[in-house]
Amino acid sequence: SRIFVQDTIYDKFVAELSALFDKVKVGLPWEESTQLGSLIYEAQVEKVLSYVELAKEEGARVAAGGVRVTDGELGKGCFIRPTLIVDATNDMRVAREEIFGPVAVVIKFHSEEEVIEQANDSLYGLGGGVFTQNLNRAIRVARAIETGRMWVNTYNSIPAGAPFGGYKQSGIGRETHKVILEHYTQMKNIIINLSDKPSGFYDLD
Structure with a gap:
């Protein structure tokens, strides 16, 4: 996941x-205070940590x-x-490849045109977000x-019924919307x- 931050607020944003x-709070899934659980298996832990080193x-x-949690019971997971x-x-590879772990990559930009070009320079296109006080800029x-x-x-606001799916190598079609029925439908036209009287393109009457 890439986070593009304008250079005028970059240092403050990164610090906060x-x-x-x-x-x-990293913890066990049945604890109400837990905000982040575990990865799926050991091989994924190794993959994520290898990206940190990369x-x-x-x-x-x-x-x-960027580190594994080793405290108490969490050390077993x-x-x-x-x-x-x-x-x-x-x-960088960490910005271009899907890591599938609790990792965010921050990239500095200056202009609107620059960030659009960088954001689109990817094989993927599932979802994105823009934060701004300028509504015209938001729409652009x-x-x-x-x-x-x-x-x-x-x-990550996901209202029911809003079509969801990606561009490029991020999925095919759209889910959670009636348009999904079109992907399971073969359309036929009968005239x-x-x-x-004879009719049609080759009407000989």
Whole structure:
């Protein structure tokens, strides 16, 4: 997951988001205070941690997390601290490949045109979001980003009945909407001449 942050607020944003990541309660799934559970199995833990190391090799910095949780009962499971990778660029593997773990990659940008170009420079296009106080900018960016869903000043709001699906290599078609029926339907057109005279393209009458 990529987070594009304008350069004018980058340092403040990274500092505050890092602090929030550090506060996330990683825990057992049946505990009500738990905010983040485990990964699915050991191999995925190893994969996610390998991406953390790759980020460092590529020149990015780990601002929060990036480590396995080893405390108490959690040490027996597949738990990783929520991880924030900063000072990344869009050409890094951690920004271009799907990690499937609690990892966010922060990339700095300056102009609207620049961030649209970078956001669209991806094989994937499932969902995205834009946060701004300028409504015209929100509409421009939301229309320009190549994703199946765009949120404006919110994220992961999923109302029932809203079509959901992606562009490019992020899924086929749309779910949670009546349009999905079209993907299970073969349309046929039957034309019947009810007159007693010949009709059609080759009418010889």
